[in-house]
Amino acid sequence: MNRLRLPDSTKVRVGLMIFGFFVLVALVGPTLVTHVFGLSATELDVEHLREAPSSAHWLGTDKNGRDLLARLVVGTRTSLQIGLFAGLIATGLATLLGIAGAYIGGRTDAFLTAFTNIFLVIPGLPLLIIVGSYVKGRGGWWVTALIIGLTSWAGGARQKRAQALSLRNRDFVTATEMLGESRRRVIVFELVPHLAPLIAASLLFSVVGAIFAEAGLAFIGAGNPSIISWGMLINEAGPNALFNGEWWTFVPPAACIALLGTAAGLINFGIDEISNPRLRMVARKASTRLTAVTGAKR
Secondary structure: OOOOOOOOOHHHHHHHHHHHHHHHHHHHHHHHHHHHOOOOOOOOOOOOOOOOOOOOOOOOEOOOOOEHHHHHHHHHHHHHHHHHHHHHHHHHHHHHHHHHHHHHOHHHHHHHHHHHHHHHHOOHHHHHHHHHHHOOOOOOHHHHHHHHHHOOOHHHHHHHHHHHHHHOOOHHHHHHHHOOOOHHHHHHHHHHHHOHHHHHHHHHHHHHHHHHHHHHHHHOOOOOOOOOOHHHHHHHHOOOOOOOOOHHHOHHHHHHHHHHHHHHHHHHHHHHHHHOHHHHHHHHHHHHHHHHHHHHHO
């Protein structure tokens, strides 16, 4: 049995390296900056307000004199936690409702489709802003992640329903049903594995989308001020930071968000090649031609 692996692509490798770097920073970064470098993400220092990067503060300080490197590292963990939690919620709901409705059909499918369409026609951003503003400051990062996850699943559900409909009458599904397997087992062990590349891509972009959504909420002042995240760092920089030339207060978190989005796009190339046989064939031919040209030059 052949193992599923990502294509041998430079783009995918770069994307995985970037994503892995942020995960590593989120896991060990806060401990390193606190116990090894002796930096604090919350300690105020009124004598060093809005200082540019220096040997004492590698990324400078904010309007309250707090070290921005420490806050960026702590914000990396918070942003990834929000992205992962919200992404799992959105992808889980989309997978469950989309595939279940397509396979069961009948009134169940009609109800789930209508329910999904209701969420699709509701403007996502205004709904997110309203709910986020209502619970502003309540709970921790998981409250923000829960709100984002529960308001961003509908598009993925519709996509997965369409793909599941194309698999519902396939021979392997019919054979499993003839063996007397339950609907739950057919969905979990037959349909979901066949849609694994699509679900993986959906999860990846849900994670990144949730980080973008949290950053957007924080930027407009509807985020949770009690947490340290990339979005909250941009919000704390203030509208005058750009005009005052205080680039160090908003460029690093903005660059992190942009890099993570770029990594998701690069990784998606590999997922597309797994799920699309034509792309695999094109990639294989390109690799063969490159090998031949390299060998001829040698």
